[in-house]
Amino acid sequence: MTTYAIGDLQGCFAPLQRLLLKIDFSPHRDRLVFAGDLVNRGPQSLEVLRYVKSLGHAATTVLGNHDLHLIAAARSGHVGRNDTFDDILRASDCDELLDWLLAQPLVYEDTDSGALILHAGVPPQWDRAQTLSLAQEVSSTLTGPKSDKFLAQMYGNDPDIWDEKLRGIERLRFVVNCLTRLRYCEADGRTHLKPSGTPGTQAQGLMPWFEVPGRKTAQDTIIFGHWSTLGKVHWPQAQVYGLDTGCLWGGCLTALNLTTMQTINVDCEQFQKPHAKD
Ligand SMILES: [Mn+2]
Incomplete structure (x- = not known):
């Protein structure tokens, strides 16, 4: 039994099939954990979603920003011009x-x-237990009676810093933004959700979330997606693995074997223009 974590698919079904052949995946023996953003922007979101669901206990995904956007769009009827999940x-x-x-x-x-x-990042103030418990708070809301209300109020970049006293929509929005959209923040954990470039291109005072000094999850292995311009998978000084290797953009699709921590990848055809917004 081997568990593989797999990076952002965004509707790229053919590369997934090639990757699964390459790792000799068997749903009867192995497990897949997707790092989120199964859907949107790419060509075959429906096929990806049906396939991953059909794997039953052999597959799970964490929710990414595009996955939540699909659910919100289905509830509200507001589909964006660049969305490809019709x-x-x-x-x-x-x-x-x-x-x-x-x-x-x-x-x-x-x-x-x-x-x-998880799909994106963790602010420096949260430890492992709090990260898991806040994620569960959001999941309970998403599957509970206030789900529609939450999805309608989910979008926005504020609040931009964690405070234990946050409650209600502000608390949930901050948690969702970190777990599904975070790349850069300041040393105190203040989030900046707009910059998406390669580390080194960010404004002064910003750093990748996993390089914040004193981050409480520094001893934990964290595997994430969302950041296609990261430039490398493994950041050994921080025990983090960024698996979005730009499948959608003509890069590659990456699997990480969670026993050996070795990566396996397949090259991908480009579906998105290089300067399209993510
Ligand atoms: Mn994403």
Whole structure:
């Protein structure tokens, strides 16, 4: 039994099939944990979602910003100009697919390796237990009676710094923004959600979330996606692995074997223009 973490698919079904052949994946023997953003921008979001759901206990995903956007768009009817998940919204099994997606966690704890898998980042103030418990707060809201209200108020960049006293939508929005959108923050953990470039291109005073001094999850292995311009997968000084290797952009799709911590990848065809907004 091998567990593999796999980076952002965003509707890239053909590269996933090639990657699974390359790692000799068997749903009867192995497990897959996707780092989020299964859907949107790429060509085959419906096929990806149906396939991952069909794997049952052999696969799980953490929720990414595009996954939450799909759920919010389905509820509100507001589909963006660059969204490519119309096929899901029109599918006869749309409700079952979205119910399955909604039930996926925001943070997955791999019990064998001890790694945490999440889509984007963790602010420096949260330790492992608090990260897991805040992710659960969001999941309970997403699957509870206030789900529609929360999804309608989910978008926005404030508050931009953690405070234990945050409550209600402000608390949930901050948690969602960190777990599904964070790349850069200041040394005190103040988030800056707009810059998305390679480390070194950011404004002065900003740093990748995993390089903040004194980060409480510094001893934890954290596997994430979302940051296609990161430039490398493993940051050994921080025990972090960034698996979004730009499949959608003509880069590659990466799997990380959670037993050996070795990566395996396949090259991908480009579906997105280099300067399109992510
Ligand atoms: Mn993302």
